[in-house]
Amino acid sequence: TQLLEQSPQFLSIQEGENLTVYCNSSSVFSSLQWYRQEPGEGPVLLVTVVTGGEVKKLKRLTFQFGDARKDSSLHITAAQPGDTGLYLCAGDGANDYKLSFGAGTTVTVRA
């Protein structure tokens, strides 16, 4: 059972469209990290959100941490083919040394 549930599992959109990926849990996290993984490579950190209600922007990517620190979302505006990849969220419970990863959302942006 995944501690973090990500939805949707797959997302295919046309270049220029917007998309939102969700990461939900019944557990509270002290912080949450978002990673992107491209084929043949390891996950690479995009952002860490720490404060409940926090919103962080990274160019066309907007990350939000829920007020209760149980959920998060990633919104991409005007998606480009370079945004294609597997997006993973990972929660930090702060009680140990490990992160809990969601199953990921595979995003495909068609040119």
Next chain:
Amino acid sequence: DAGVIQSPRHEVTEMGQEVTLRCKPISGHNSLFWYRQTMMRGLELLIYFNNNVPIDDSGMPEDRFSAKMPNASFSTLKIQPSEPRDSAVYFCASSFELLVGTGGVANQPQHFGDGTRLSIL
């Protein structure tokens, strides 16, 4: 700075053979993680080390799997004997974990290697 280095990148071997995966973490990092990734199960944590000491190996699937970290710059994950169901991409990641004043741990971002794609025939 060099990132996490894993070797080999690809490994194809026959069932029953011993497989050894290697990882060099980022210098200065004090935590090391081994993950397995498959389409069916996603990214699974197998084991993690802090300051070269195994902290949690509850994700190791069977006694056929073992991991060592003899020093701060090297770790191995060994499968003996290997089985077809072990086929997956194995990732090593490292990070620097901070102890915070409340007795908790502030997890820093994990830096992943590019993985070893393992195929057991």
